[in-house]
Amino acid sequence: MTSCTHLDHVRFTQLPESVDGCEECLVTGDPWLHLRICLECGKVGCCDDSPNRHASAHAQRSGHPLIRSLQPGEEWSWCFIDELGMLIPDVHGETRIPPSPLG
Numbered sequence: 001m002t003s004c005t006h007l008d009h010v011r012f013t014q015l016p017e018s019v020d021g022c023e024e025c026l027v028t029g030d031p032w033l034h035l036r037i038c039l040e041c042g043k044v045g046c047c048d049d050s051p052n053r054h055a056s057a058h059a060q061r062s063g064h065p066l067i068r069s070l071q072p073g074e075e076w077s078w079c080f081i082d083e084l085g086m087l088i089p090d091v092h093g094e095t096r097i098p099p100s101p102l103g
């Protein structure tokens with residue numbers, strides 16, 4: 001079984017109370033589907049089913065491997081390097097997010 005060796009990249013263990021949406025889509029006025037947060041720098045990006053895929057673009061550009069879903073009720077995290085989903089019990093909180101512009 002594979003396991004993620006990048007947990008020392010996790011700097012954000014407390015999720016924000018609320019976010020306004022994908023940071024980059026808000027700037028350009030683009031829609032997003034689901035929101036993810038980078039667990040290394042806290043940047044909020046959109047999922048791979050969104051037109052701009054900002055979360056994975058950020059991971060590639062920055063080398064920050066781990067994201068967590070910000071969708072209500074979703075607690076999974078994902079490592080882009082290992083391509084592995086996991087639960088990280090150290091990450092706490094639930095974030096209020098606006099409804100997706102794409103429904």
Ligand SMILES: [Zn+2]
Pocket residue numbers: 003004005006007065079080081082
């Ligand atoms: Zn990993």
Ligand SMILES: [Zn+2]
Pocket residue numbers: 022023024025032045046050052053054055
């Ligand atoms: Zn986006």
Ligand SMILES: [Zn+2]
Pocket residue numbers: 038039040041042043058062064
């Ligand atoms: Zn980051």
